[in-house]
Amino acid sequence: MSVSFDVQLQAKDLYRFNMYQTYTGLQGFVSIILGILGFVMAGITFGEAEVPYTIMYIVVGLLFWFYIPVSLWLRAKATMKTNKVLAGKLHYEVSEDSIHVTQGEDCGELPWDAIYKVISNKKQILIYSSRINAYIIPREQIGDQYDSFCEVARKKLESFRLRLKK
Numbered sequence: 001m002s003v004s005f006d007v008q009l010q011a012k013d014l015y016r017f018n019m020y021q022t023y024t025g026l027q028g029f030v031s032i033i034l035g036i037l038g039f040v041m042a043g044i045t046f047g048e049a050e051v052p053y054t055i056m057y058i059v060v061g062l063l064f065w066f067y068i069p070v071s072l073w074l075r076a077k078a079t080m081k082t083n084k085v086l087a088g089k090l091h092y093e094v095s096e097d098s099i100h101v102t103q104g105e106d107c108g109e110l111p112w113d114a115i116y117k118v119i120s121n122k123k124q125i126l127i128y129s130s131r132i133n134a135y136i137i138p139r140e141q142i143g144d145q146y147d148s149f150c151e152v153a154r155k156k157l158e159s160f161r162l163r164l165k166k
Helices: 011-023 026-045 051-082 139-156
Strands: 003-008 089-094 098-103 106-111 117-120 124-128 134-138
Touching: 003 134, 003 139, 011 026, 011 051, 011 124, 011 134, 026 051, 089 139, 117 139, 124 139, 134 139
Parallel strands: none
Antiparallel strands: 003 089, 089 098, 098 106, 117 124, 124 134
């Protein structure tokens, strides 16, 4: 069985990947906790301490909750403007042997035994070649080929390396 499809990444796709990477790790957890802590401290000090301290806690909470997403969005937009590989159209051919990716005259092949894990959610499929590097496939672009892709992936990868959602 073979599945083929084309992918044209956009800044929003790279942003989703970066948000997933950030907020499923320790950095995301800590930033959420510190943001909450900033707002809790603002509530505790409101009316009890000087106004600048309360404002400072609110700013800290906002900083932790909004700085990371905004910086990831700006980085994704800049990357899409400067990286020809990510900005170009990629053609994927998924077979029982490997995942073959072509862009123009350049091509690469990822054997199934070199895949670290495959994760999908309602917006994207992430094919990890290492803990931090992944091929990003927007679900809207794979379309009705998704079920066929999942079938091949289930045959070739152990279940602990797969997290596929409908």
